[in-house]
Amino acid sequence: MSNTSSNQTSTGRAWxxxxxxxxxxxxxALSVAGSQAFTVLSWSISAIVxxxxxxxALSVAxxxxxxxxxxxxxxxxxxVGSAIFGSFLFDQSLTLTQAFWLAVIxxxxxxxxxxxxxxxxxxxxGLVAS
Amino acid sequence: MISWIxxxxxxxxxxxxxxxxxxxQGFTRLWWTIATLVSGAIxxxxxxxxxxxxxxxxxxxxxxxxAGVGIxxxxxxxxxxxxxxxxxxxIALVIGGVIGLRLSGAA
Numbered sequence: 001m002s003n004t005s006s007n008q009t010s011t012g013r014a015w016x017x018x019x020x021x022x023x024x025x026x027x028x029a030l031s032v033a034g035s036q037a038f039t040v041l042s043w044s045i046s047a048i049v050x051x052x053x054x055x056x057a058l059s060v061a062x063x064x065x066x067x068x069x070x071x072x073x074x075x076x077x078x079x080v081g082s083a084i085f086g087s088f089l090f091d092q093s094l095t096l097t098q099a100f101w102l103a104v105i106x107x108x109x110x111x112x113x114x115x116x117x118x119x120x121x122x123x124x125x126g127l128v129a130s
Numbered sequence: 131m132i133s134w135i136x137x138x139x140x141x142x143x144x145x146x147x148x149x150x151x152x153x154x155q156g157f158t159r160l161w162w163t164i165a166t167l168v169s170g171a172i173x174x175x176x177x178x179x180x181x182x183x184x185x186x187x188x189x190x191x192x193x194x195x196x197a198g199v200g201i202x203x204x205x206x207x208x209x210x211x212x213x214x215x216x217x218x219x220x221i222a223l224v225i226g227g228v229i230g231l232r233l234s235g236a237a
Contacts, residue, residue: 029186029190030186032174032177032178032181032186033178033181033186033189033190035178036178036182037175037178037179037181037182038175038178047174047178051170051174055151055166055170059151059156059157063156075194075195075198078190078194079187079190079191079194079195082186082187082190082191083186083187083188083190083191084187086185086186086187086190087185087187090185090186092185092186092187094185094187094188094236095234095236097230097234098188098231098234098235098236100230101227101230101231101234101236102187102188102191102227102231102236103227104223104226104227104230105191105192105195105223105224105227105228105231106191106195106227107223107227108195108220108221108222108223108224108225108226108227109191109194109195109198109220109224111216111219111220111223112195112198112199112202112217112220112221112223112224113198114216115202115214115216115217115220116202116205116217
């Protein structure tokens with residue numbers, strides 16, 4: 001009983017960490033872009049800090065969450081987020097066609113990461129972590 | 131063209147990051163942890179060079195997804211991981227998307 005509820009708590013924490021890792025990854029991507037090849041000090045420091053934060057948060061999250069699912073969520077948040085926030089922050093707008101192909105790539109990487117979790121759960125059709 | 135080469139180098143080191151981080155076991159093993167950080171620094175630097183040219187959303191997505199393809203392909207070649215239809219379709223989506231972005235002038 002107490003074991004089950006503590007497991008649920010740690011899974012909940014792991015998902016919070018995973019979402020944080022995704023947010024840190026967006027901040028990392030934007031900082032790398034803003035650093036202008038590490039010639040702008042403030043953005044460069046921010047890139048290093050968020051790189052370490054995302055690595056840490058992801059490693060904590062993946063202790064309790066299936067690696068394939070965890071990477072899929074994390075990569076999806078990072079890629080979608082940096083496209084959306086990048087377009088506002090750096091005024092980099094995409095045409096509808098370009099946004100479509102970007103969505104294809106992001107769907108591809110999410111799909112790929114999900115497919116990689118099959119090894120952990122052989123022959124199970126459902127990928128929802130139970 | 132040079133920005134694609136920078137992005138390619140960044141992809142190679144991102145694959146090294148994934149491999150090292152996987153072996154670092156929650157960053158309890160020193161040398162794998164150092165390898166993760168060093169390759170992460172190199173990948174980040176070359177990504178930053180590529181992003182001088184690419185829009186951040188486009189460059190970042192290509193970088194992370196092509197690295198994802200590389201990880202799966204290397205896993206199949208060197209670690210006997212199964213390449214099933216789902217993985218192949220993911221690879222096809224990524225490659226198709228990169229070509230689409232190139233042809234539509236985003237990259």
